[in-house]
Amino acid sequence: xxxxxxxxxxxxxxxxxxxxxxxxxxxxxxxxxxxxxxxxxxxxxxxxxxxxxxxxxxxxxxxxxxxxxxxxxxxxxxxxxxxxxxxxxxxxxxxxxxxxxxxxxxxxxxxxxxxxxxxxxxxxxx
Amino acid sequence: xxxxxxxxxxxxxxxxxxxxxxxxxxxxxxxxxxxxxxxxxxxxxxxxxxxxxxxxxxxxxxxxxxxxxxxxxxxxxxxxxxxxxxxxxxxxxxxxxxxxxxxxxxxxxxxxxxxxxxxxxxxxxxxxxxxxxxxxxxxxxxxxxxxxxxxxxxxxxxxxxxxxxxxxxxxxxxxxxxxxxxxxxxxxxxxxxxxxxxxxxxxxxxxxxxxxxxxxxxxxxxxxxxxxxxxxxxxxxxxxxxxxxxxxxxxxxxxxxxxxxxxxxxxxxxxxxxxxxxxxxxxxxxxxxxxxxxxxxxxxxxxxxxxxxxxxxxxxxxxxxxxxxxxxxxxxxxxxxxxxxxxxxxxxxxxxxxxxxxxxxxxx
Numbered sequence: 001x002x003x004x005x006x007x008x009x010x011x012x013x014x015x016x017x018x019x020x021x022x023x024x025x026x027x028x029x030x031x032x033x034x035x036x037x038x039x040x041x042x043x044x045x046x047x048x049x050x051x052x053x054x055x056x057x058x059x060x061x062x063x064x065x066x067x068x069x070x071x072x073x074x075x076x077x078x079x080x081x082x083x084x085x086x087x088x089x090x091x092x093x094x095x096x097x098x099x100x101x102x103x104x105x106x107x108x109x110x111x112x113x114x115x116x117x118x119x120x121x122x123x124x125x126x
Numbered sequence: 127x128x129x130x131x132x133x134x135x136x137x138x139x140x141x142x143x144x145x146x147x148x149x150x151x152x153x154x155x156x157x158x159x160x161x162x163x164x165x166x167x168x169x170x171x172x173x174x175x176x177x178x179x180x181x182x183x184x185x186x187x188x189x190x191x192x193x194x195x196x197x198x199x200x201x202x203x204x205x206x207x208x209x210x211x212x213x214x215x216x217x218x219x220x221x222x223x224x225x226x227x228x229x230x231x232x233x234x235x236x237x238x239x240x241x242x243x244x245x246x247x248x249x250x251x252x253x254x255x256x257x258x259x260x261x262x263x264x265x266x267x268x269x270x271x272x273x274x275x276x277x278x279x280x281x282x283x284x285x286x287x288x289x290x291x292x293x294x295x296x297x298x299x300x301x302x303x304x305x306x307x308x309x310x311x312x313x314x315x316x317x318x319x320x321x322x323x324x325x326x327x328x329x330x331x332x333x334x335x336x337x338x339x340x341x342x343x344x345x346x347x348x349x350x351x352x353x354x355x356x357x358x359x360x361x362x363x364x365x366x367x368x369x370x371x372x373x374x375x376x377x378x379x380x381x382x383x384x385x386x387x388x389x390x391x392x393x394x395x396x397x398x399x400x401x402x403x404x405x406x407x408x409x410x411x412x413x414x415x416x417x418x419x420x421x422x423x424x425x426x427x428x429x430x431x432x433x434x435x436x437x438x439x440x441x442x443x444x445x446x447x448x449x450x451x452x453x454x455x456x457x458x459x460x461x462x463x464x465x466x467x468x469x470x471x472x473x474x475x476x477x478x479x480x481x482x483x484x485x486x487x488x489x490x
Contacts, residue, residue, distance in 0.1 A: 036402070089407055093151070
């Protein structure tokens, strides 16, 4: 079986990323590209991932299933995939930003952690 | 429990704020909204209360319920499903008989004017006895339950357009929901069945914003039905170059060429299959090598062979006119003019395709 031909959507997407990185540098403007909203031939997402490559930062999030946050070889462009608990993909995006917001510790979580820590320390005699 | 917001309920299940934000990101993608909307979704869902949903199943095959409940669990769909209070669904609920009907009446009373009514299946008008629940005819139950609904979601092509029960010669006199209910906002979510996330996406929109999504001329949410399969199909470049599969096992088929000549209805079908896909985003019919049947379009069941190209002329004079008129009379509307127009359009086209023509079309 010969490989299926392409939609031709990779090149314009790469230009979109280039423009977004320019905007991030110039104005700090962040951007999210939803990869599920675009048609790709079955092989094209793999090809896009190869072109964007792997950068210096790689993170895993475990909340309502796994998420992978991978900086691409082009710093500032992040490939983010969210999975559910059954490891089915529920969202796949490219984010153009200094650091993806999902990685930031959240106020509510810090507060809850603090309470737990305080409660733990309360039971320990120093 | 019903008074808790979605975030509070997720937190009770041990989901962190970060998990909630992840949920919001996936919801934005689910609703086909711009990722820029994520903070707004988060702000809305923080305070969203659990809306009451009454689900009525009429003349249907239960495929729509199968679709929405057979999604991989626990999934985003199930979380959204969990975020509503499904107060009546006679296929899923434990209660039966009088107890089930009391649950519906109680939910209606407690949430009058606020509940969402989800309907799958068409309504038979030929004889009220054709389809009943607890001795109540479908049409009576629909009219009664619709009265207190904030909005009605017609799930599946049967509820939205009449569906397979309406196929000629329409033995039960099946009509769609909007032929009967004229005074409530109706959202059509057609498909046979609809994509699960499209169904939950509509509920998520209501849950998030408390409003109905933007609809097209067939009352379908534009977010999911705004573009046709053909425009979003990865095989579109082959169509542009005139490279078509002629049979399901020729070289063109093996190379993944366009399925237009094998009857693909993608160019006239508006749905999210080409991008949202099925089975957890694995594939969709065209990617699996079969043309689109056009199942989210009105009258797809009577639109000629699934395997005849779109260029094959069809033109039915609807034999359903009598029932449509009956429904119109129920709602104080008339469709006589529309049918007259349809008849003259059909006369201008070629004669109707016969069974023999269909067989010839399939074996070409």
